[in-house]
Each structure stands twice: as structure tokens, then as C-alpha cells.
Amino acid sequence: MKVEALATHHDRDAFSCGVDSLDRYLRSQAGQDVRRRMNGVFILVAADAVETVLGYYTLCATSLPQGDVPAAARKHVPRYPLVSATLIGRLAVSRTRQGDGLGSLLLADAVQRAYASAETVGSSMLVVDALKERAAAFYESFGFQPLPESLRLVLPMRSIEELLAR
DSSP: OEEEEOOTTSBOTTOOOSOHHHHHIIIIIHHHHHHTTSOEEEEEEBTTBTTBOOEEEEEEEEEEEGGGSOHHHHTTSOOOSEEEEEEEEEEEEOGGGTTSSHHHHHHHHHHHHHHHHHHHHTOSEEEEEOSSHHHHHHHHTTTOEEOTTSSEEEEEHHHHHHHHHO
16 A cells, blocks of 8 residues: 555545545545645555545644643644644545554554654644544544644644654
8 A cells, every 4th residue: 555645547536435525525626725735635545556545634734823732732832822733634534444444554644744844844743623523532542632622633743753763
């Protein structure tokens, strides 16, 4: 399996993860976002079927108010009014492959890409907006910290650096 940037050979119309907004995004908006440089869209494919989308995620720049950053993560970020960050805007796995660990593969790739670009674009944390409590629990199991009273979670780049050093 490999993760690659969205391209014209990917069969976006056949993808279904069971969440209408995520399916619709990939089918009708993702290509435009890539062309406009609004989001990076990354596709998980099998090496022997590179047109079949097994899953995908998006990355883009964002920022958070300093006060929204959890206290435990605040020690790892500068004290500016807005904290620069990278957003995993969407992450979805094909309904036919859910439960096979592909979400973890996509997340690992997203974390590595976000970390690799952090020095270049200036990003002190990774942010994700979970759609449901179950998704939030998935991200928490990888060290993301929830923001108060929301399904938004963060993972400081310093924490990612420590994980990658192991």
C-alpha cells in the first residue's frame, strides 16, 4: 500500500466510507481544492490497484487562539495570540476496508507529512476536527488532546518529534 497525492487516475466516484459529507467532498470538491491549493489531498491505494481509493485525508494550514490550546500542550507552543497549526480536515476509509487498520496508516502518514512540513511553513501543532465521539477516541488513542467542550483535538509538533525519535 502507498499514499500519494490525489491525481486524475484515482476513481473518486467509487469511494464510499458511509459518511455522506466525506464521500461528497472527495467526489466533487477535492480536485478543486487541490487546484486552488486550498488543501493537500492524499489517497491510500494498493500497489496493484492504484486507481482504487482505499482511503484519504486532507491537510491545510490553520491557526488556533492561544487560549484554546490545552494547558498540557501550551508549554510546547509560542505565546502568540494565534498558534500556527496544520489541520487534518478529513480522514476517511472505504467502507469495504474499515477495521483493517487503514485509518491508522493514513493518520501516520498525515502526522509524518505535517511534521516534515512544519519547519518550512511554520506549524507548532496538528489539529483534527472529529465528526463523532468514536472518531475523537481514535485520535486520543494516538496522543491527541481534546479541546474543551468540542470534538477538536490537538497534537503538538514537539510530541510528534518525541514519538518519531523513538
